[in-house]
Amino acid sequence: MTLERETDVPAFAATSVGPLIESVDVRKRFGSTVALDGLSLEIAGGEIVAVLGPSGSGKSTLLLCLAGILLPDGGDVRYRGRSLASVPDAVRTRLRRDDFGFVFQFGQLVPELTALDNVSLPLRLAGLRRRDAIDRARAFLGSLGVDDVAESRAGEMSGGQAQRVAVARALVSRPRVIFADEPTGSLDSTNGELVMELLVSTARRQGSSVVLVTHEPQVAAYADREIVVRDGRLAHAAALV
Amino acid sequence: MSFGHALLGLLEEGPQHGYELKHRYDANFPGARPLPFGQVYATLARLHRDGLVDISAVESGAGPDRKLYVITPAGVTDLERWIDEPTPVGLVRSELLSRVVVALISGRSPDAVLDVQRAEHLSRMREVTERRRGADLTGAMACDFELFHLEADVKWIEHSARRLDKERARHAKKEAR
Numbered sequence: 001m002t003l004e005r006e007t008d009v010p011a012f013a014a015t016s017v018g019p020l021i022e023s024v025d026v027r028k029r030f031g032s033t034v035a036l037d038g039l040s041l042e043i044a045g046g047e048i049v050a051v052l053g054p055s056g057s058g059k060s061t062l063l064l065c066l067a068g069i070l071l072p073d074g075g076d077v078r079y080r081g082r083s084l085a086s087v088p089d090a091v092r093t094r095l096r097r098d099d100f101g102f103v104f105q106f107g108q109l110v111p112e113l114t115a116l117d118n119v120s121l122p123l124r125l126a127g128l129r130r131r132d133a134i135d136r137a138r139a140f141l142g143s144l145g146v147d148d149v150a151e152s153r154a155g156e157m158s159g160g161q162a163q164r165v166a167v168a169r170a171l172v173s174r175p176r177v178i179f180a181d182e183p184t185g186s187l188d189s190t191n192g193e194l195v196m197e198l199l200v201s202t203a204r205r206q207g208s209s210v211v212l213v214t215h216e217p218q219v220a221a222y223a224d225r226e227i228v229v230r231d232g233r234l235a236h237a238a239a240l241v
Numbered sequence: 242m243s244f245g246h247a248l249l250g251l252l253e254e255g256p257q258h259g260y261e262l263k264h265r266y267d268a269n270f271p272g273a274r275p276l277p278f279g280q281v282y283a284t285l286a287r288l289h290r291d292g293l294v295d296i297s298a299v300e301s302g303a304g305p306d307r308k309l310y311v312i313t314p315a316g317v318t319d320l321e322r323w324i325d326e327p328t329p330v331g332l333v334r335s336e337l338l339s340r341v342v343v344a345l346i347s348g349r350s351p352d353a354v355l356d357v358q359r360a361e362h363l364s365r366m367r368e369v370t371e372r373r374r375g376a377d378l379t380g381a382m383a384c385d386f387e388l389f390h391l392e393a394d395v396k397w398i399e400h401s402a403r404r405l406d407k408e409r410a411r412h413a414k415k416e417a418r
Contacts, residue, residue, distance in 0.1 A: 054403055197374070217395035218388055221366035228359065230402065233261060 009095045012080045015056065020045040020080060020209055021066055021165065023144035027074035028061055028232075035061040038075065045176070046174045048210040050201060051224035058232040059213045060181055066211055067100055068092040068178045070136050073133040097125055099128050101170035101178045101208070105185035109154040115141060115165045116150040140172045141165070144198050160191030167199050181213045189218075244276065244284050249293060249320040250378065254314040256297050259308070261287055269379050286308055293319055337394070351405060355398045362395050 009230040019042035035058045038084055043049050043066075053059040064070040070086040077084045079099075084092060101122075102108065109118045120137035124130065141147045146164045150156050159167065163183065170178055183199060184192030199220045203210050212223055220226045228235035244266075251257065251265050259351060263281045285308075288294040293316035298309040312320070337358055344351040373384035 052399075054399060215399075217363065217366060217392045218370075220363060221370040221388070223367075226360075226363050228356070230406070235352075235402070 008093060012095060012099065013205060018081055019043055019078075020047075020096075021211075023062070023075065023077050023080070025075035026062070026065055026072045028058075028065060028070065028072050028078060034232050036065065036072065039119070039229070039233055040229055041234070042073075043177075043209055043211065045050055046204075046209055047225075048203065048212060048223040050220035050226040051211065051213045051229060052215065052217070052220050052226050053229035054215065057229045059229045061232075062126045062229060063181055063211055063213050065177050066094060067102070067177075097122070099176045101175035103163075103166050103170045103178065103180040103183045106159070106180040106188075107164070109162060109169070112156045114151050114153055115146065115157070115161075115168075118154075118165060119168045119172050124167060126173050128154060130206055137168070137172060140168050144168050144202075155181070159186055160188075160194065163187060163191070163195050164198060167202070171199070171202050171206065171208065175208055177202055178208050178210045179213075180210060182215070183212070184214075184216065184219055192216075192219065243323065244280060245288055245293075246323045246335075248281070248284055248288065248321055249312055249316050252294060252310060253317065253320065256309045256311040259310070262310070270383065288316065290328070352402060355402050355405075359395060362391050366391050366395075376396045 022040075022042040024040050025038045025106060026036050026040070027034075027038055037058075039058070039062060041049075051059045051062060054147075061070065065072050068077065068079070071085050076154050079095065087095075094103075109115075110121070113121070116134060116137055120130075120133040121131035121140060123136055128136070138147065141150050144164050144167060146168070147163050149165065152161075154162050154165075163186070169185070170180075178199070180199065184195055187195060196219055200210070202208075210223070212219065214220055247261055247266060247270065251262055251269070257265070259278070259281045262285075263276050263278055266281070267275045289296065289310075293313055294310050294311050296308045297311040300307040300309070337354075340354050340358075341351045342351075344354050353392075354368060369384050369387050369391070373381050376384060
């Protein structure tokens with residue numbers, strides 16, 4: 001059973017062949033702190049890109065800007081050729097719901113809901129009937145090897161199980177882009193490897209792009225290529241100064 | 242890598258010919274270079290001389306004689322001693338470190354050296370990560386071993402890049418005074 005893409009956000013229908021997401025000279029400040037200092041990059045459909053860099057380098061801010069959660073102070077972020085800043089907030093919200101999936105380091109599951117309800121939630125929001133959403137969520141949990149915790153709440157699972165459920169929730173509605181910020185940051189290396197294998201193999205099977213923010217080289221090695229952010233800029237550009 | 246001890250370990254499973262040992266070595270140590278036949282036979286001759294292996298049978302045929310090797314009790318003792326003792330830890334002489342130091346003292350960009358090497362390392366890590374998928378137990382462990390070592394290098398590269406940034410900032414501050 002596949003989820004048809006009837007919920008595509010019309011404002012972002014494909015218009016031309018080009019990068020799926022691009023940032024052009026993106027700048028972002030928080031008070032006097034410069035988080036992004038003119039960063040440009042392109043991500044193609046189905047491409048997995050790792051964003052490496054030390055703490056405070058601006059890599060998480062970049063992810064939030066690419067996902068339209070933060071709007072840049074300068075420059076532009078375009079999704080399917082259209083500027084995210086040019087559309088109303090409600091449209092960006094629909095975009096995040098229908099086209100994007102998110103995996104964070106921890107704490108992303110709704111604690112009151114079971115794993116099954118957490119994973120079926122994006123499908124329900126996308127308009128699937130409860131029965132179909134539950135069936136698909138259960139199958140998806142099975143494919144990620146965590147169907148045994150389907151009826152458990154986040155507090156009743158191990159860190160590795162909770163993160164696999166979070167991966168299931170991010171991917172179940174076949175988003176075009178997965179934004180993953182330190183997805184293995186709270187896990188030991190064995191669980192980290194398992195989560196990355198599942199995240200990357202499922203994303204590749206579904207043709208989703210992945211923006212993978214990490215400071216761990218072994219996690220970055222799952223990507224097709226890496227960019228390095230340092231002081232809000234690409235490291236290569238910084239090295240030329 | 243002690244080829245001799247690797248061969249002793251393989252012989253513990255039962256008597257084998259040099260030909261079989263070479264192929265079992267290559268299959269069990271996928272991270273290492275394939276073992277040349279000459280090295281197998283030279284190592285077996287040394288182990289035989291030292292009393293660590295014995296020849297249990299010699300088969301004659303059209304080609305050269307085929308010797309069947311077997312591990313001796315002294316060989317088992319030597320193998321156990323080798324497994325139990327810690328691997329010597331020494332400073333790795335790194336060409337990368339030399340390149341960075343030479344770039345630094347000659348007024349060239351050490352950041353460029355680090356950036357090029359990071360890309361090279363991550364490219365290799367992608368290959369090994371891909372190879373690990375579907376590998377058997379020893380293959381996966383060999384891939385893990387390589388990945389963790391490469392990761393240590395990349396962490397050193399990142400740390401050095403930040404150290405250089407800090408040093409430049411400190412220098413700029415000093416100049417401004």
